[in-house]
Amino acid sequence: MKKIIKIAAIALLVGICYFGFTTYPKLDLISGFSAKSIASGHFLDHREQSLIEKGDNDIDMIDLATNQIDEAGKWASASVYGLKERKAIYREGLGATLINDDFDVSKPYLVPKRTVPNNTIPFPYGNKETQDTVFSNVNYAKLNAAVANAFDTKGELKKRTRSLLVIYKDKIIAEKYDTGFTKNSRILGWSMTKSITSAVFGVLEKQRKFDIAAPAPIAEWSKDERKQITTSDLLHMNSGLQWVEDYATICDATNMLFQAEDMTRSQLEKPAAHKPNTYWNYSSGTTNLLSGILRKQFKTHQEYLDFWYTDLIDKIGMNSMVIETDMKGNYVGSSYGWATTRDWAKFGLLYLHKGNWNGEQIFNESWVKYTATPTNTSGGRYGGQFWLNAGGFFPDVPKDMYYCSGFQGQMVAIIPSMDIVIVRMGLKENSEFDFNGMLRDILSSVKK
Structure with a gap:
């Protein structure tokens, strides 16, 4: 015993x-x-x-x-x-x-000023329902089968798609939601928020208020080798700064998202490991550093909070979107953007239309080209805070496709050659979920 x-x-x-x-x-x-x-x-x-x-x-x-x-x-x-x-x-x-325990929950705080949603104009330029449009070159039986195949059958937890939306020539041709989710459900885009952050720079660039080719405006870097890093290097994840992004471990990224009071400083304080524009390294800290750079372009915190919405998000009718802030009031531009599936699709359509939204140029066409051009160190996989298919990562999908991508398989895919935007939100990512097959089967239902 x-x-x-x-x-x-x-x-x-x-x-x-x-x-x-x-x-x-x-x-x-x-x-x-x-x-x-x-x-x-x-x-x-x-x-x-x-x-x-x-x-x-x-x-x-x-x-x-x-x-x-x-x-x-x-x-x-x-x-x-x-x-x-x-x-x-x-x-x-x-x-x-x-x-954390030091945060004063009673302290007054500023909130962004928002515009009222337009419910009188049909989607995508408003939120009113559209009349069904039938395209003779779309095989709807094949399309619907492809969409259905992206979802689990009852009781399964293999594909875990929450929503799937297909837009062709500005019209919704397929839309499906899993149990518990609807067209009004806000869903976290995770790293798709990085693409929103990039777009804000595109707006500032069009307004001639920012030059991404100039050295990043960071005083702490002015006296060391980091002074050579441009904002474009940051947008390309090509700064050469040290950073570890591994969500299975305690690392730079997890410490930033779940410990830091000011997430804009997590990457700022890292030393250089490589020369700029010579080494690609995916970093959520870099995008939050970009959010901090954006904040410094405005005289007041209120202006910073408002600009993302007044000049981009609400301007294209993404009225459901909320980008969450850290304890210091910075937008967590790397990870915390929430929106409905339809509003995520509006963002894709803005890029599909080369920055033009219902007749208004939100950012220049050249910005879209910049976004979708591979940085020279990513093997054709990455542009300006967007992922690319230029290197044929998805072998059965057009190489001109570029896309927003987020943890657990969030995707806004833009396919200019086919005039299509596809949004998939879910809980499984490549390779557990067959994105190549989903995209291939959807696109094959539309004849050019």
């Missing part, structure tokens, strides 16, 4: 040591991710806690968290076995923000 107790005690000690070594350091990130996800999903999209836990938080280790929502206080908290509790607060207009 004593021997059994001794073995059990040793096993328990080993288990505790293993937990302490492998999991405990990650608890801040686990509870931080969970609290932020619960707060955003619930207060921005009105999802039930159980739906968020079974969907957004159904990730290895994140599912260890125990969550709580406070409706009156508009916050959510999470902990792991009662340890490392984290809290995220919701503020109308700013979305949910993961906070």
Whole structure:
């Protein structure tokens, strides 16, 4: 008996040591991710806690968290076995923000000024429903089969598509939503938000208020080798700065998203590892640094908050979109943009139409070309905060396709040669989800 107790005690000690070594350091990130996800999903999209836990938080280790929502206080908290509790607060207009113990929740805050949605003009230039349009060159049976195939059959959790929208010649030709989601559901785009951040620079460039070819306006870099980094290098993920982006570990990216008060400084403080424009390295910190650069282009914080909406987002009718902020009031331009599937599609259409929105040029045609031109170190995979198919990553899809891409398989695909935009939102990404097959089958239903 004593021997059994001794073995059990040793096993328990080993288990505790293993937990302490492998999991405990990650608890801040686990509870931080969970609290932020619960707060955003619930207060921005009105999802039930159980739906968020079974969907957004159904990730290895994140599912260890125990969550709580406070409706009156508009916050959510999470902990792991009662340890490392984290809290995220919701503020109308700013979305949910993961906070620390030093954050003053009673302090007044600014919110962006928004315009009223236009519900009198049909989609895409407004939000009114459109009349069905039948194109003789579209095989609708084949199209609908391709769309249906992107979704799980009842009870499966293999494809996990939440929504799929196909637009041809500005008309919706296919649209489908998973159970619990509708055309009005706001869905997190994750890194598709990077493309929004890029577009804001495009607007400033058209207004002749910013030169991306000039050295990045960062005072801290003025006396070392980083002074050679241009804003264009940053937009191309080509700065040469150190950065580790690996969401399976504690790294630069996870520390920034779930620990930092000011996310615009996480990349700014990193040293150079390579010369600019010689080494491509994907970095969410770089995009949040770009958000910080944008903030400094305006005299006041209010102007910074407003500009993203007044001159881009609301101007093209993406009225459902909310870009969430960090504790210092910076837009988390790398990751935290929420919008309906239709509004994400409007963003794709803006690029399909070379920056023109219903007769108004939001940014120059040259900006679209810049966006879709491969940076010389990415193997044809990346442009100006957009992913590209120039190198044939999707072998059965036109090489002129370029797209916004986000964690867990969010996609806004723009195919100029076919006048098509495809939006897919979900919880599985390449290669678990067959994007090449989905795109191939949809596009093959439309004859040029």
